[in-house]
Amino acid sequence: MPKVFTLPVHSSSRGDLTVFENILPGSLKRIFYITNADGETRGGHRHIKAWQALICVQGTCDIYVETPEKKMVFGLDEPNKVLVLEPQDWHTLENFSENAIVLVVSNENYDPEDYIYPSYTDTLAQSELEKYTLKKD
Secondary structure, three states: OOEEEEOOEEEEOOEEEEOOOOOOOOOOOEEEEEOOOOOOOEEEEEEOOOOEEEEEEEOOEEEEEEOOOOEEEEEEOOOOEEEEEOOOOEEEEEOOOOOOEEEEEEOOOOOHHHEEOOOHHHHHHHHHHHHHHHHHO
16 A cells, blocks of 8 residues: 655755655665656556655656555655555556656566556456456357
8 A cells, every 4th residue: 555754854054854764675776766757657557576665856746556445646746755655556657747856766676577567447447358258258
């Protein structure tokens, strides 16, 4: 189930220091960021093993999440707000503001075998179609 955390910010006359620690299980193995995504949709998958934490360090974006139980939307609009996605959380990133930068941290290295692309809705629709097709014959 996705969960939003507020990261601690240590402010001084020299600026703000935002700390990301003890959020994901295990060790951090992969860090990447998304830029220049204006008007595009990113993601569109869930994982088998990987947990991910998403932070919009500049600008804003919306994260659409689908679990077996429900659909949710999370707005990332502060650089100290982090959305943690568990492996079963199917998600897309949309509505990027101009110059948005989304930092993604994962506890797993990239593995194409870890990705599941159909959403729960798509999977359900496909299984219903298969049932109908089987009954029809």
